[in-house]
Amino acid sequence: MELVARLLAFRKRAVQTARLCCGVPDYEIYVKHLREHHPERTVPSYAEFFRERQEARYKGGGGRCC
Incomplete structure (x- = not known):
């Protein structure tokens, strides 16, 4: 079972790295950031976040919130 857990953790990190290479931050980390630093904001769905x-990225929109 430990091997399966390690493989799943590796897969999660690989997906996160691939998304960052394409300029798409990890949704889970984004949600955590919103809840910790901007509790008044609504958490978008994954589809809204991705869009x-x-x-x-491609329309030259704003930068980071903080």
Whole structure:
């Protein structure tokens, strides 16, 4: 079972790295950031998050919130 857990953790990190290479931050980390630093904001769905990140990347949208 430990091997399966390690493989799943490796896969999660690999997916996160691939997304960062494409300019898409990890959704789970983004949600955690919102809840810790911007509790008044609504957490977007993954689809909303992805669309907003793509627009920001390819349409020259705003930068980081903090």
